[in-house]
Each structure stands twice: as structure tokens, then as C-alpha cells.
């Protein structure tokens with residue numbers, strides 16, 4: 001296992017972190033506790049020392065599971081990360097209420113890396129007004145948390161604003177070979193590092209889209225490489241090639257993937273890919289973009305939309321529908337991210353487009369945005385949207 005230093009505190013963290021959002025489950029959907037415990041402990045025995053969970057994962061069961069799995073001396077071997085469910089916070093008091101409940105669920109007296117979960121610009125504005133800085137300062141002083149950070153899904157402008165708004169130790173962003181210019185992206189990664197923040201990466205395989213069903217044309221490109229590696233290995237190595245990256249999270253639930261990830265995490269040094277390899281990965285990225293039905297780069301020049309539509313996210317999910325063939329998962333994500341459950345309550349659906357045309361001139365890719373949004377409505381909304389939204393609400397609120 002290779003380790004990298006958290007810049008502000010010198011913690012030596014394994015470059016591979018264990019994400020506890022996709023633990024192995026039984027037929028009824030509950031966590032397969034025996035297998036999950038075995039996997040988490042095996043990874044720790046092999047050198048993983050960063051474990052990440054959050055309040056809503058596995059309907060609130062992930063934290064409880066970890067509280068049990070990290071007994072027998074395992075808690076002391078790791079840095080534990082969990083997150084404040086920012087979308088559920090209505091008052092300053094709520095922040096302490098959730099943190100105290102999390103300490104109890106995790107059977108620990110401190111959280112090593114505590115994040116404000118899933119921030120976007122408006123969610124940050126809300127939680128900042130409610131006194132999150134005071135909450136974090138106090139929780140650090142009384143020892144309930146050691147390091148403060150945030151995870152992020154919004155625009156790079158909002159990302160920079162949040163980086164500068166508090167003396168964070170670290171942040172967590174989505175980053176992979178297709179998201180260099182999406183969300184915080186490369187600019188955000190470099191900005192955070194320039195401000196001395198450690199950066200934890202989530203979705204290095206874009207939720208499995210880069211590995212589960214690799215299109216034949218993409219396979220042909222990977223085959224051009226002199227050294228043969230799996231798509232997962234290329235994607236992970238590309239992320240680790242960035243010296244600004246501290247830890248890469250992987251939501252592991254199969255023995256084979258754990259072994260493969262551990263092996264790669266023993267070899268992936270920063271700046272270790274050759275120029276030819278980087279070019280090859282770029283070619284794969286370009287091919288994926290060609291395969292995407294809508295050529296949206298996620299630049300967000302079209303935003304904000306006066307009707308509140310989250311245009312780039314609508315297009316990202318629509319493209320994922322064709323890249324992953326996992327319709328159910330993409331439709332669920334659509335309900336999760338656009339229903340307002342994870343923001344300050346405003347919906348951002350494609351069907352809210354009034355065809356005003358304001359966004360058209362702003363798109364450097366010349367996408368006919370209103371027309372494309374109609375396709376999104378057709379594929380990702382429909383009569384079952386309400387049912388999906390209520391499932392999401394159950395999952396994120398009633399825990």
C-alpha cells in the first residue's frame with residue numbers, strides 16, 4: 001500500500017480509501033454483515049487506513065455497521081470519515097444533534113475526518129448562515145471531530161468560494177477521466193491543493209460506468225496500450241497520477257475488486273504515467289464523449305436557468321443512460337439529485353424548461369438545450385418519477 005500525506009496535519013493516509021456506500025448486501029437489500037466485515041477488515045489488514053461513510057448510506061445502516069465492524073482493535077487502525085447531512089439541517093442545534101448521534105452509531109468518541117455532505121452553492125449559503133463555522137470550531141475544540149472538510153457536487157466557482165470560506169483540512173470531489181471539466185474538476189483539484197487542502201476523490205470509476213459495460217470501440221483503444229491493464233486500473237491510475245490527490249475512495253463489495261484495487265494502490269505513484277499512456281487515456285475520454293448522446297462538457301456556461309433546470313446534470317444523467325445501460329440506477333439518481341431532496345428544496349427537473357431560449361447562445365457546444373431537455377423528460381421522468389422521489393425522500397430523510 002502506498003501512502004500520501006494530508007498536507008495540513010501530516011497524517012499518512014493510504015491512497016486507497018474504503019467507501020462504505022456500496023457494501024455487499026443480502027437478497028432483502030440489507031447489509032451482508034458477515035461479508036462486509038470480512039472485506040473491511042481484510043482491506044485494513046492490507047494497509048487501508050481511511051474508511052468513509054455517511055449518515056444516509058444504506059438507509060442509515062452503514063454507520064451502525066461500521067460501529068460493529070471496527071471493534072477488536074480495528075477502530076484504532078484507521079482514520080474514520082463521516083458526514084453531516086447538510087440537507088437535513090434546519091438550525092445550529094441540528095448540527096450537534098447529528099454529530100452526537102453519529103458518534104453513538106459509530107461507537108467512537110471522535111470522527112477523524114468530518115465532512116459537510118454533498119454541498120452545492122445554495123446548500124452552503126444556507127448552512128453557513130445557520131452557523132456551521134461555529135459548529136465545526138466547537139466540535140474541534142471539544143475533540144468530537146479532528147479535521148473538518150466538505151464533499152462537493154456543484155460548480156467550480158462555488159467550490160472555490162467554499163474552499164476560501166473556512167480553514168478546511170480537506171475536501172472530497174468527484175473526479176475521473178470523464179469529469180476533468182465537470183463539477184470541481186481539475187481546476188478545483190488544483191485550487192484546493194494550492195490552498196493546502198488534502199483532496200479525497202469519489203467516483204473514480206464514475207459509479208462503475210467506466211468499467212461495467214465498456215463499449216467495444218473503447219476496448220479497442222485500451223488494447224493499443226503497450227502494458228495491458230483493465231479499464232478500472234487505467235482509470236484509477238489516472239486519478240492517482242495527480243500529485244494533488246490524497247486518497248481515492250472505492251466502494252468495494254467484491255473480493256476480486258478489492259484484490260485488484262489493493263494491488264494497484266501498491267504501485268500507483270504520482271506522475272508515473274507516460275506521455276503515451278496519458279494520450280491513450282485522453283483518446284478513451286474523447287471516444288466516450290463521442291458516444292454520449294448529448295455533447296455536453298459540463299462547463300455550466302448555460303447556468304443558471306431562470307426556471308431552475310439543472311441543465312448539465314440532466315445531460316450527464318441522460319448520457320449515463322446510454323453509457324452504462326443501468327436504466328434503474330440512472331433514473332434513481334435523477335430523482336435523487338433533481339427533486340430538491342439534496343438541496344434547499346427546489347426541484348431542478350428538465351420538465352421545468354419553459355423554452356425561453358436564454359441558454360441557447362451561451363452554450364459553446366451549440367447544443368439545442370430545450371430540445372435535448374425534452375429527450376431527458378421522455379427518458380428520465382414519466383409516471384414513476386413521484387414514486388422514485390418518495391423512495392429517495394424515505395432514504396435521505398426518515399432515518
Ligand code: SF4
Nearest residue numbers: 305353354356357359
Ligand atoms: S430554454 Fe429552458 S433550459 Fe434554457 S434557460 Fe430557458 S427555461 Fe432554462
Ligand code: SF4
Nearest residue numbers: 296297299300302363
Ligand atoms: S453550456 Fe452547453 S456544454 Fe456547457 S453545461 Fe450547458 S449545455 Fe453543457
